Each structure stands twice: as structure tokens, then as C-alpha cells.
Amino acid sequence: MTSLSGITPSGRLTLGNHLGALRRFTDPDGFYFVANLHAMTTKHDPRRLAALTRETATLMLAAGLPAGTVFVQADVPAHAQLAYLLECTSYVGELARMIQYKEKGRGKPMTRASLFTYPCLMAADILLYGTDRVPVGGDQDQHVELARDIAIRFNREYGETFVVPELAKAALAMRIKDLANPTAKMSKSAADDAVGTIRLLDPPDVIRRQILRAVTDSGTEVRHDEEAKPGITNLLEILATCTDGDPVALAAAYSSYGELKADVAEAVLSVIEPLQKEYAVLASEPGAVDGMLAQGRDRAIAAGEPRLRAAIRAMGLTGSE
Numbered sequence: 547m548t549s550l551s552g553i554t555p556s557g558r559l560t561l562g563n564h565l566g567a568l569r570r571f572t573d574p575d576g577f578y579f580v581a582n583l584h585a586m587t588t589k590h591d592p593r594r595l596a597a598l599t600r601e602t603a604t605l606m607l608a609a610g611l612p613a614g615t616v617f618v619q620a621d622v623p624a625h626a627q628l629a630y631l632l633e634c635t636s637y638v639g640e641l642a643r644m645i646q647y648k649e650k651g652r653g654k655p656m657t658r659a660s661l662f663t664y665p666c667l668m669a670a671d672i673l674l675y676g677t678d679r680v681p682v683g684g685d686q687d688q689h690v691e692l693a694r695d696i697a698i699r700f701n702r703e704y705g706e707t708f709v710v711p712e713l714a715k716a717a718l719a720m721r722i723k724d725l726a727n728p729t730a731k732m733s734k735s736a737a738d739d740a741v742g743t744i745r746l747l748d749p750p751d752v753i754r755r756q757i758l759r760a761v762t763d764s765g766t767e768v769r770h771d772e773e774a775k776p777g778i779t780n781l782l783e784i785l786a787t788c789t790d791g792d793p794v795a796l797a798a799a800y801s802s803y804g805e806l807k808a809d810v811a812e813a814v815l816s817v818i819e820p821l822q823k824e825y826a827v828l829a830s831e832p833g834a835v836d837g838m839l840a841q842g843r844d845r846a847i848a849a850g851e852p853r854l855r856a857a858i859r860a861m862g863l864t865g866s867e
């Protein structure tokens with residue numbers, strides 16, 4: 547089984563990125579990449595993108611992923627090459643139906659073409675490595691379905707080339723919410739100074755303060771209730787995820803919001819501080835990080851190249867026998 551996942555360097559990584567993704571990247575033979583090509587679907591600043599790409603890659607290594615499993619997407623040209631071939635097999639109609647495009651780009655004159663074709667790049671990411679199961683959150687289901695359709699159509703029209711991936715739904719559809727607005731997802735592209743977003747590399751005292759100031763709900767009872775108590779429910783879910791506990795059972799242990807917040811702060815820091823220590827070590831050894839990323843790049847190139855070549859041949863692009 548091939549496991550593959552990417553993180554877009556569209557902001558400084560958050561607690562949500564760690565609990566929902568990084569921490570779950572556990573396959574020592576997996577392919578984990580910084581999806582920097584995906585970070586250009588909206589206006590971007592090249593220097594900031596380069597800095598965020600490096601920070602994200604270093605955090606992935608700091609989280610314990612072995613050298614050789616982590617790479618930067620743009621370092622592996624096959625992603626963009628295959629994406630173009632897949633664009634040539636996709637229809638404007640199906641891309642126009644993608645919710646993300648409809649919500650973020652349709653009808654706006656300055657929408658980049660790459661926002662429209664982004665699902666083809668995502669299909670290339672998946673299909674290049676023969677990925678059979680794609681573990682993604684609910685908001686990406688539609689894109690994985692499209693990757694399946696593209697693979698099936700390609701195999702039918704040009705011959706058996708791609709593994710058709712299955713959508714692997716997460717057992718717990720985990721969504722860490724913004725601490726200041728607990729009905730919205732915590733997102734890395736929020737403003738840098740957004741108080742509800744916990745950044746993995748913020749100083750511990752800043753993180754503690756943010757948690758102690760998290761928006762709570764009316765009343766005083768600590769209860770897991772998404773509808774009536776979204777703030778407290780979010781804090782319980784963060785605590786449960788950090789301590790491998792059960793959010794509903796954990797609620798019974800608390801008689802005040804203050805006690806709960808204090809424990810959430812300690813639990814979050816017990817997850818984040820070791821990560822920050824490892825990050826500091828790696829950040830002080832840029833040559834070592836370069837070496838690990840080069841290993842990841844070379845392994846990804848070697849793994850992806852045969853399937854790209856097969857697609858090129860199948861589409862009649864070689865010009866030779």
C-alpha cells in the first residue's frame with residue numbers, strides 16, 4: 547500500500563495541521579511532500595513562499611518523518627508534467643463543478659487559471675506514485691473522486707496505466723476549530739496575528755495565553771455538544787487528540803471552563819514543545835536538511851518516473867518506436 551499526503555505552504559503551520567495531518571504521517575515508506583505548486587493558485591509572494599516551503603519541510607522532518615520520505619513538490623518535475631497530460635484528458639465542465647473553484651474563483655476576473663486546473667495537479671500527485679488509498683479530510687473528497695474518474699478514463703482511452711485510488715475516509719473526521727471562532731476551521735492562511743490560530747512555532751507562552759483566552763460558550767457546564775457548546779467541544783477535542791482520550795468522557799472530569807483550559811494548554815504544549823526542540827536542532831543544520839530533502843526528491847523522482855514515462859508513451863508523445 548502506498549501512502550501519500552501533502553501540506554500546502556500557504557501559511558505558517560497550525561495545531562490543526564499537526565493533529566489532523568503531520569502527526570498521522572506514519573508510514574516509513576510513504577511519500578510526504580510540501581505542495582508548493584498548489585500554493586500558487588492565488589496571488590503569492592515568491593520570497594514568502596520560499597520561506598514557508600523551507601519551514602514546512604523542516605517541520606515535517608522535525609515531526610519524525612525519516613529522510614527520504616519528505617520532498618518538495620516542485621523539486622520533482624514529474625508532478626507538473628503529468629498534470630499537463632491529465633489536463634489534456636479532463637473536461638472544462640467537470641473542473642467547473644469543483645466546489646473549491648465555485649467558491650473561490652468562478653466569475654472573478656483575476657482568478658488564476660491554476661485555481662481552475664488545480665484538481666488535475668492533485669490527480670497527478672496521487673496517480674504518479676500508484677497511490678491506492680488517499681486519506682483526506684471531507685473537503686477534498688470531490689477532488690479524489692475526480693482523480694478516480696481521470697484514472698479510469700485514461701486507462702480506458704490509452705491503456706492500463708494508473709492505479710485507480712480509493713478514498714480512505716478518516717475514522718474521525720477531525721477538524722480543529724479556530725479558538726476565536728469555534729464554528730470555523732483553524733486555517734494556516736488566517737492572518738499572521740489571528741488570535742484564534744495556534745502556530746506550531748509560536749513561543750509556548752503565546753500559545754498558552756491563546757488557549758486561556760479561547761472563546762467559550764454561555765453557561766458553566768463542561769459538556770461535549772457541538773451545537774450548543776462549540777468552543778468547549780473544540781477544546782475537549784483538542785485535549786482528547788493530544789492525550790489519546792475520549793472527548794465525551796473527558797468532559798466529566800471538569801467542573802469549570804478554567805480548569806479545562808489549563809489542561810488543554812498543558813496537553814498542547816506537551817505535543818508542541820518536543821516538535822519545537824527538534825525543529826530548532828534541524829534549523830541550525832541547514833546542510834543536513836538539504837541532504838534529507840535531496841534524498842526525498844531522488845526517491846520520489848525514481849518512484850514516479852516509470853509511470854510518467856508510461857503515460858507519455860501511452861499518449862503517443864515519444865516520437866520513437
Ligand code: AQP
Nearest residue numbers: 553554556562563566567683720721722732733734735
Ligand atoms: N483545522 C484542522 N483540523 C484538522 N486537520 C487540518 N488540516 C488542516 N487544517 C486542519 C489538515 O492539514 C493538511 C493540510 O492540507 P493543505 O495544506 O493542503 O490544506 P488545507 O486543508 O486547506 O489546510 P489549511 O491549514 O486550512 O490551509 P489553508 O488555510 O491554506 O486552506 C490536510 O491533511 C488537512 O486535512
